[in-house]
Amino acid sequence: xxxxxxxxxxxxxxxxxxxxxxxxxxxxxxxxxxxxxxxxxxxxxxxxxxxxxxxxxxxxxxxxxxxxxxxxxxxxxxxxxxxxxxxxxxxxxxxxxxxxxxxxxxxxxxxxxxxxxxxxxxxxxxxxxxxxxxxxxxxxxxxxxxxxxxxxxxxxxxxxxxxxxxxxxxxxxxxxxxxxxxxxxxxxxxxxxxxxxxxxxxxxxxxxxxxxxxxxxxxxxxxxxxxxxxxxxxxxxxxxxxxxxxxxxxxxxxxxxxxxxxxxxxxxxxxxxxxxxxxxxxxxxxxxxxxxxxxxxxxxxxxxxxxxxxxxxxxxx
Amino acid sequence: xxxxxxxxxxxxxxxxxxxxxxxxxxxxxxxxxxxxxxxxxxxxxxxxxxxxxxxxxxxxxxxxxxxxxxxxxxxxxxxxxxxxxxxxxxxxxxxxxxxxxxxxx
Numbered sequence: 208x209x210x211x212x213x214x215x216x217x218x219x220x221x222x223x224x225x226x227x228x229x230x231x232x233x234x235x236x237x238x239x240x241x242x243x244x245x246x247x248x249x250x251x252x253x254x255x256x257x258x259x260x261x262x263x264x265x266x267x268x269x270x271x272x273x274x275x276x277x278x279x280x281x282x283x284x285x286x287x288x289x290x291x292x293x294x295x296x297x298x299x300x301x302x303x304x305x306x307x308x309x310x311x312x313x314x315x316x317x318x319x320x321x322x323x324x325x326x327x328x329x330x331x332x333x334x335x336x337x338x339x340x341x342x343x344x345x346x347x348x349x350x351x352x353x354x355x356x357x358x359x360x361x362x363x364x365x366x367x368x369x370x371x372x373x374x375x376x377x378x379x380x381x382x383x384x385x386x387x388x389x390x391x392x393x394x395x396x397x398x399x400x401x402x403x404x405x406x407x408x409x410x411x412x413x414x415x416x417x418x419x420x421x422x423x424x425x426x427x428x429x430x431x432x433x434x435x436x437x438x439x440x441x442x443x444x445x446x447x448x449x450x451x452x453x454x455x456x457x458x459x460x461x462x463x464x465x466x467x468x469x470x471x472x473x474x475x476x477x478x479x480x481x482x483x484x485x486x487x488x489x490x491x492x493x494x495x496x497x498x499x500x501x502x503x504x505x506x507x508x509x510x511x512x513x514x515x516x517x518x519x520x521x522x523x524x
Numbered sequence: 525x526x527x528x529x530x531x532x533x534x535x536x537x538x539x540x541x542x543x544x545x546x547x548x549x550x551x552x553x554x555x556x557x558x559x560x561x562x563x564x565x566x567x568x569x570x571x572x573x574x575x576x577x578x579x580x581x582x583x584x585x586x587x588x589x590x591x592x593x594x595x596x597x598x599x600x601x602x603x604x605x606x607x608x609x610x611x612x613x614x615x616x617x618x619x620x621x622x623x624x625x626x627x628x629x
Contacts (some may be wrong), residue, residue, distance in 0.1 A: 242590045243612065245619075257597075334568050341551045343589070358531055384533045395534035395581060414551060414585070415534065426623050433624050 210285035211313045213259035256464040258310045268318060316376050326487045337407030348385055350422045353452045356387035388481040391419050391427055430485025431478045437494045438462060451485055453477050468493040537582035548580050550586045562588060567606045
């Protein structure tokens, strides 16, 4: 198991005051909050910071952690020394609002047992019935899945209490049908796939939030797609019939004569299926043929000579 | 429990699906009173005349959960979370626009 330097994670000195630690936490939490941050590893960072704060904000846990000594380096192989926690009791503080299942093995090995036991005892005191909690997870799909529908296998990590009251995570695999026409950010509710109920209570539901993987060709906005379509200058000037890809298959597209770069052409109803279906916006990109051969250079020179064309006329130069 | 090859079909929460106050509270793991507060703050706008008949659109689930996370993790109050939510929506809309423009230039 790797040693975790909670002070380093929080960016504070080992003698930081509780106020300094709180300020550091607030700042980092805002920065890496998964709902707010767009940094790719925000969620991971946010969990680390939450774990570090869980220890450092609690004077008891912090004192115990400090007792391990200042010589440990982050990432170093770590085993808790025997009786390292003699004289400390973590029963009081316990977990506050944190997501216990997200904490590392390192944390669990130091502070895990007291908390797990206390919680299990609290629950087991008398039999009572309650509906299980609803769970939430994200599922990444391809844009094509929204066009054709698909079945996706998703793996969830579920925290559970073992018979001794320890928190253990178990992997759970589900095969889920992704309905045709689904959009970014929409949710699928799977009845009874959340946490098991207590006593005779029913199981909770599982909510899956759908997210599209970035697509190499299309950009998605709601049900609409945007596609950049390269065309030749003569196709733009004279008009043409060209082929354009869509997730539903290749289509013929009419380029009107005199099209400028950036012109948008709409393929009605070719976007993500639904009622009504989305559209595809084809954005024209005029690509200039390279003047690498003598023949090509000659053609460009001829255009220059024959066409009275000033591309900067609007700029007054 | 579910390691079989069984394929699960869920309910897609689209525009036609709405949630009751109870369903929304459970899905967010909060008391109904808290959801009522969000409605009073204008964060959620259910249809239906009174509390018993409130129906929430699917986007309410994401909004309510985001407010919950902001309150819990960052210690902002309800008004602050509501403001952050509106700004985040605006930011997302701008990011989407930018993604479209970026590639067209």
